[in-house]
Amino acid sequence: MIAFSNVNRDFLVGDQQVHALRDINLTLGAGEYVSIMGPSGSGKSTLLNLIGLLDRPSSGVYKLDGLDVTTLDDEEQARVRREKIGFVFQFFHLVPRLTAAMNIELPLILGGVEVEERKERVAKLLESYGLKDRAEHRPEQLSGGQRQRVAIARATIMHPSVLLADEPTGNLDSATGKEVIRLLEQLTEQGVTLIMVTHDRDNGNRALRQITMVDGRIVGDKRKSD
Amino acid sequence: MKLNDTLQFASHSLNSAHSRSFLMIIAMSIGVAAVVILTALGEGARLYVINQFSSLGTNLVIAFPGRSETAGINPGMLIGQTPRDLVLDDAMAVLRSTAVRRMAPLAIGAALVSNGPLNREVVVLGSTAELLAIRHMTMAQGQFLPEGPADAASPVVVIGTKIKQELFGVENAVGAWLRIGDRRFRVIGILSSQGEAMGMNTDELVIVPVASAHMLFNSQNLIRILVEAKSREQIERARKETEEILFKQHGGERDVTVVTQDAMVATFDRILRTLTMAVGGIAAVSLAVAGVLIMNVMLIAVSQRTQEIGLLKALGAPPAQIRRLFFAEAVLLSLVGSVAGLLLGQLGSFVIGQIYPTLPVAAPWWAIIAAFGTALGSGILFSVWPARRAAQLDPVLALARR
Ligand SMILES: Nc1ncnc2c1ncn2[C@@H]1O[C@H](COP(=O)(O)OP(=O)(O)O)[C@@H](O)[C@H]1O
Ligand SMILES: [Mg+2]
Numbered sequence: 167m168i169a170f171s172n173v174n175r176d177f178l179v180g181d182q183q184v185h186a187l188r189d190i191n192l193t194l195g196a197g198e199y200v201s202i203m204g205p206s207g208s209g210k211s212t213l214l215n216l217i218g219l220l221d222r223p224s225s226g227v228y229k230l231d232g233l234d235v236t237t238l239d240d241e242e243q244a245r246v247r248r249e250k251i252g253f254v255f256q257f258f259h260l261v262p263r264l265t266a267a268m269n270i271e272l273p274l275i276l277g278g279v280e281v282e283e284r285k286e287r288v289a290k291l292l293e294s295y296g297l298k299d300r301a302e303h304r305p306e307q308l309s310g311g312q313r314q315r316v317a318i319a320r321a322t323i324m325h326p327s328v329l330l331a332d333e334p335t336g337n338l339d340s341a342t343g344k345e346v347i348r349l350l351e352q353l354t355e356q357g358v359t360l361i362m363v364t365h366d367r368d369n370g371n372r373a374l375r376q377i378t379m380v381d382g383r384i385v386g387d388k389r390k391s392d
Numbered sequence: 393m394k395l396n397d398t399l400q401f402a403s404h405s406l407n408s409a410h411s412r413s414f415l416m417i418i419a420m421s422i423g424v425a426a427v428v429i430l431t432a433l434g435e436g437a438r439l440y441v442i443n444q445f446s447s448l449g450t451n452l453v454i455a456f457p458g459r460s461e462t463a464g465i466n467p468g469m470l471i472g473q474t475p476r477d478l479v480l481d482d483a484m485a486v487l488r489s490t491a492v493r494r495m496a497p498l499a500i501g502a503a504l505v506s507n508g509p510l511n512r513e514v515v516v517l518g519s520t521a522e523l524l525a526i527r528h529m530t531m532a533q534g535q536f537l538p539e540g541p542a543d544a545a546s547p548v549v550v551i552g553t554k555i556k557q558e559l560f561g562v563e564n565a566v567g568a569w570l571r572i573g574d575r576r577f578r579v580i581g582i583l584s585s586q587g588e589a590m591g592m593n594t595d596e597l598v599i600v601p602v603a604s605a606h607m608l609f610n611s612q613n614l615i616r617i618l619v620e621a622k623s624r625e626q627i628e629r630a631r632k633e634t635e636e637i638l639f640k641q642h643g644g645e646r647d648v649t650v651v652t653q654d655a656m657v658a659t660f661d662r663i664l665r666t667l668t669m670a671v672g673g674i675a676a677v678s679l680a681v682a683g684v685l686i687m688n689v690m691l692i693a694v695s696q697r698t699q700e701i702g703l704l705k706a707l708g709a710p711p712a713q714i715r716r717l718f719f720a721e722a723v724l725l726s727l728v729g730s731v732a733g734l735l736l737g738q739l740g741s742f743v744i745g746q747i748y749p750t751l752p753v754a755a756p757w758w759a760i761i762a763a764f765g766t767a768l769g770s771g772i773l774f775s776v777w778p779a780r781r782a783a784q785l786d787p788v789l790a791l792a793r794r
Contacts, residue, residue, distance in 0.1 A: 220706060220787045241710040248708020259703045259791060263408035273707045275397045320707075 167359070168194040168217060168328070173226030175212050175382075186212040188382040190226070194361070196327065199354040201373035202363045208379040210363040211332055217361060218251050218330045219243045231327075248277055252321030252358075254331040254350070258313045260305040260320075266312075267292060267301040270319045277324060291319045295349075311342035318349055322358070329353060331362040335369060347372065393713050402720035409693065416686050417729040420771065423679035424733025424763045425740060430675045431759035432741040434668025436751040441664060443752070445657045447586075449526050451493075452653035453619040453631045455486070455638060459647050478614040478648060480542055480602065482641045486619055489633035491626040496523040497542065497602050498616040501609035503573040505598055507559040514555060516572060516598045518605020526620050529594060534566040534581030537601055545603035549577035553585045554595035572598065573608050627652050672759050676766050682729070683770030686722060690778035694718065694785075701782050702790025711783035718779035719772070726771025730764050737763070 175187040186209045194200060202210045215221040216228060219235060228236050235246060260269045267288050274284045292298050295315045305313055314334060321329060331350060335343030347369050354360045364370045378386030393401075406413045457478050483497035499518035504511055523529070524536040536550055549570055556565045565579045577600060586594045606612055621630035635650040642648065694701070701714055709717075737755060745753040
C-alpha cells in the first residue's frame with residue numbers, strides 16, 4: 167500500500183546539495199510493523215515525513231493505496247493526511263493551552279465531525295488509554311508517558327491506516343518507553359501499519375520488519391521469520 | 393472544519409493569550425472611540441449652529457446693503473456713485489410682494505442709556521412691531537413696540553431683562569422713563585430672557601421704533617430688512633421679489649444683497665459637515681495604526697505558534713484552514729475592539745453632553761458605521777499577511793523547532 171520508487175530528496179543548504187534520501191525503493195504492506203534504524207542524519211525522519219505527506223520528494227514516485235500522491239495539491243494532501251495518516255512525535259507536540267481531551271479531539275474538529283460524536287469518541291479513547299481522570303489536565307500537568315499516550319490517542323482517533331512514529335520513546339525513560347511501544351504494538355494487531363523510527367536497538371528489534379538506513383540509503387531490510 | 397469550531401478555536405487561543413488580545417482590543421477601541429467622539433462633537437457643533445439660526449425666525453429672507461461679489465461691474469460705480477443705503481421706503485416697498493407675510497426694518501447704533509445715576513453703553517435697535525413675531529421673541533412684561541406707521545417716532549422703548557436689572561434693579565421698570573443719548577423714552581415692555589442667538593443676546597437689547605432710532609443716530613439707514621415669507625414654499629419667491637423691488641427702488645441698481653436664511657444655514661451646514669468628516673477622517677487614521685499593531689502582534693503570534701501550526705498541518709489541516717483560523721482571530725479581535733470602542737465613544741459623548749448641555753452631542757449614524765467598518769476592515773486587512781505566513785509554514789521545519 168506504500169510504494170516508493172526511485173525517490174530522492176535533496177536539500178539545498180547554502181549552495182550545497184544535501185542528499186537526504188538517495189534512490190529509495192520501498193514497498194510496505196497494510197498492517198506491517200516496521201522499524202527504521204540508522205545513525206543520526208541518515209534520512210530516517212526525512213523518509214517518514216515523505217510517507218506522511220509533510221514533505222514532497224525531489225524526484226521519484228510515491229504511491230499510497232495505488233494513488234500517486236506526489237501529484238496531489240496541498241488541499242488534497244491534507245485530506246489524505248487527515249484520513250489515512252497518524253503522527254506520533256518525539257516531543258509529543260501537544261497544544262499547551264488545550265486540555266488532554268481537547269488535544270485528542272483536534273483531528274475530529276479539523277475533520278468537521280459533529281460535537282456529540284466527537285465527545286463520544288474522545289471519551290472512549292480516554293477510557294481505553296487510561297487517561298479518563300486526566301481528561302481536563304493540560305499537557306504541562308501530565309507526565310511524559312501520559313503526554314505520549316495523549317499524542318497516540320490523538321494520532322489514532324481518526325482510525326488511520328498508517329501510524330508514523332518518529333522516535334516516540336526518545337524523550338521517555340525506558341520503562342515508560344516500553345509501555346508506549348506496547349501500546350503502539352497493540353494497534354498493529356488491529357491492522358494499523360506502524361512505521362517507527364528509533365535509536366533504541368531493543369525497541370527496533372521488536373518490529374517484524376527492520377529497515378536500516380545509512381547516508382540516505384536503505385542498507386538493510388530484514389524480516390523476522392518467526 | 394466547521395465555521396463554529398473555527399471561531400471557537402480562535403477565541404480559545406485569544407483567551408489564552410489574554411494580555412496580547414487585551415492590548416489589541418484597547419488599541420482598536422481607542423481608535424473607534426476617537427472617531428465616534430470627534431464626529432459627535434462636530435455634529436453637535438453643526439446642530440448647535442443650525443438651532444441658533446432657526447431660533448432667529450422661520451422662512452426668513454434678509455436684505456442688506458452692498459452687493460455680493462457675483463454682480464460684476466455695476467453701472468453706478470462707473471459714474472462715481474456709491475451704492476445706495478437701505479431706507480425705510482425700501483422696507484415698506486417690500487410689502488408689495490404677495491409672498492411676503494411681514495417685514496421688520498432694522499436700524500442699529502450704540503448709545504448711552506441711563507436711569508438717573510445708573511447708566512451703561514448699549515446697542516440700540518430700531519424696528520417695528522413686526523420684529524417680535526419675526527424674531528420669535530416673547531414679552532416678560534408690558535408691550536412690544538406699538539403697531540402703526542413705521543415712520544412714527546414715538547418715544548417708547550422695550551428692554552431686555554439684563555438691562556432692566558442693571559438700570560432698575562428690583563424696581564418696576566414698565567412705565568418708567570429712560571434716557572437714551574439726549575432723548576427720553578418711556579419703558580413699555582421687557583423682553584423675556586431667551587439667551588444668546590447668533591451673538592445677539594436678547595437680554596441686553598434695547599429696542600425703539602425705527603423712526604426714533606433714526607432721529608437718535610441722525611441717519612436714515614437700515615442695516616437689515618428682515619422679511620418673513622408666507623410659507624416655506626414661498627421663501628424663494630419672496631427672495632426674488634424682494635430683490636426685484638429693491639432693484640427698482642434703487643433706480644435699476646443691484647446694490648442690495650438678498651439672501652434666504654435657509655441658504656445661510658445650508659452654507660454653515662456644509663462647512664461644519666465637511667469639518668466633522670475631516671476630523672472623523674483624521675481620527676480614523678488611528679484605526680489604521682491599530683490595524684498595523686494587530687498585524688505585528690499577529691506576526692509575533694504566528695512565530696510563537698509555529699509548532700502548533702505545524703501540528704495542525706500534520707493532523708490534516710489544509711493551508712486554507714490555517715488561514716481561516718488566524719483570520720478568525722483577527723476578526724474576533726477587531727469585532728470586540730470595535731464594539732468596545734463604540735460603547736466607549738457613546739459614553740464619552742454622553743459625558744461631554746453632560747458637561748456642555750447646550751451642545752447636542754451625538755455621533756451621526758454614518759460616523760458610527762464608518763468607524764465600525766474601518767475598524768473591522770483594517771483588522772481583517774492587516775491580518776491577511778500574518779494568516780498567509782502561517783498557512784505557508786513548512787510543517788517539517790515547524791515541527792522540528794522546539
Ligand atoms: N529541511 C532541511 N533542510 C536542509 N537539510 C535538511 C533538512 N531536513 C533534513 N536535512 C538533512 O538531511 C539529512 C537527513 O536528515 P534527517 O532525515 O533528519 O536524519 P535522521 O532523522 O536520520 O537523523 C541530514 O543531513 C539533515 O541535515
Ligand atoms: Mg530524525
